[in-house]
Amino acid sequence: MHLHDFWFLLIAVLWTGYFFLEGFDFGIGVLTKALARDRTERRVLINTIGPVWDANEVWLLTAGGATFAAFPDWYATLFSGFYLPLLVVLVCLIVRGVAFEYRHKRDGERWQRNWEHAIFWCSLIPAFLWGVAFANIVRGVPIGPDKNFTGGVGDLLSPYALLGGLLTLVLFTFHGAVFAALKTVGDIRHRARAFATRSGLAAGVLAVAFLAWTQADAGNGRSLPALVVAVAALAAALVMNGRGREGWAFALSGLTVVAAFATLFLALFPDVMPSSSNAEWSLTVANAASSPYTLRIMTWVAGFATPVILAYQAWTYWVFRQRIGTQHIPAAH
Numbered sequence: 387m388h389l390h391d392f393w394f395l396l397i398a399v400l401w402t403g404y405f406f407l408e409g410f411d412f413g414i415g416v417l418t419k420a421l422a423r424d425r426t427e428r429r430v431l432i433n434t435i436g437p438v439w440d441a442n443e444v445w446l447l448t449a450g451g452a453t454f455a456a457f458p459d460w461y462a463t464l465f466s467g468f469y470l471p472l473l474v475v476l477v478c479l480i481v482r483g484v485a486f487e488y489r490h491k492r493d494g495e496r497w498q499r500n501w502e503h504a505i506f507w508c509s510l511i512p513a514f515l516w517g518v519a520f521a522n523i524v525r526g527v528p529i530g531p532d533k534n535f536t537g538g539v540g541d542l543l544s545p546y547a548l549l550g551g552l553l554t555l556v557l558f559t560f561h562g563a564v565f566a567a568l569k570t571v572g573d574i575r576h577r578a579r580a581f582a583t584r585s586g587l588a589a590g591v592l593a594v595a596f597l598a599w600t601q602a603d604a605g606n607g608r609s610l611p612a613l614v615v616a617v618a619a620l621a622a623a624l625v626m627n628g629r630g631r632e633g634w635a636f637a638l639s640g641l642t643v644v645a646a647f648a649t650l651f652l653a654l655f656p657d658v659m660p661s662s663s664n665a666e667w668s669l670t671v672a673n674a675a676s677s678p679y680t681l682r683i684m685t686w687v688a689g690f691a692t693p694v695i696l697a698y699q700a701w702t703y704w705v706f707r708q709r710i711g712t713q714h715i716p717a718a719h
Contacts, residue, residue, distance in 0.1 A: 413562015415509020467535025521550030
């Protein structure tokens with residue numbers, strides 16, 4: 387395996403890991419309005435991700451940084467062509483992080499309500515836009531012979547891309563509902579399971595439509611098994627959720643997210659950004675990669691740092707593994 391192939395695989399793992407972890411974060415944010423009945427229940431949901439949401443976002447920084455270092459042409463074309471939607475995502479992530487920290491700083495009704503609105507919208511919008519972005523990456527966008535994006539925002543809003551955005555929004559909400567059922571006790575736990583069933587069925591319909599479209603349009607023999615795993619895992623997650631096996635349901639909903647994005651990356655390879663203008667102008671793992679020396683240095687650094695980061699994050703989840711409920715929230719908050 388060439389180093390540029392290895393780094394495409396590693397970047398795919400980083401982006402997929404980000405969506406596995408941040409996916410249920412986004413889902414919890416959406417559920418603060420879609421599931422919670424009052425401020426106390428919203429506090430319960432926010433507290434389920436309170437110790438881990440910022441660590442989950444580190445995966446985005448790592449994925450973006452690795453893309454910049456390993457495939458600078460891919461990074462430049464992606465972040466210049468998708469500038470507006472990615473700027474909206476960035477602003478939402480900043481505002482959402484501030485909202486998590488500032489919401490409880492004052493007891494005023496208006497103060498807390500405004501930050502709760504920010505958490506909801508700044509979870510919903512990125513969950514949708516990430517799907518739009520990756521759908522466009524896989525299907526292709528206008529790229530010229532100089533590797534520059536030649537289209538506009540309208541080129542990013544095709545029916546296929548919008549379907550991809552709708553899928554990630556609903557799938558992440560389902561993933562978050564399963565996580566909420568896993569991490570809570572009492573009435574909110576049972577309602578989270580019921581919500582997971584409804585959202586999971588909707589996600590199943592969207593997943594079949596979007597992934598089948600992807601397979602027909604850009605798929606290959608590598609992406610088909612991942613597509614099958616994604617659909618089967620989602621069906622199994624619904625079964626386990628219905629039986630009250632929240633741990634298995636969460637593992638399977640996570641597998642659904644992983645397999646769905648694996649389908650996209652496997653359909654994409656060996657391109658990193660196809661050109662819809664001319665296939666010969668597409669960015670590939672070979673023509674968009676850094677020098678072999680750069681990739682070798684990066685490989686040594688990744689080999690040392692990655693196990694340490696994974697171990698620390700796993701320890702964090704283990705420490706904060708207990709369930710919480712409304713009885714754990716002080717009355718003043």
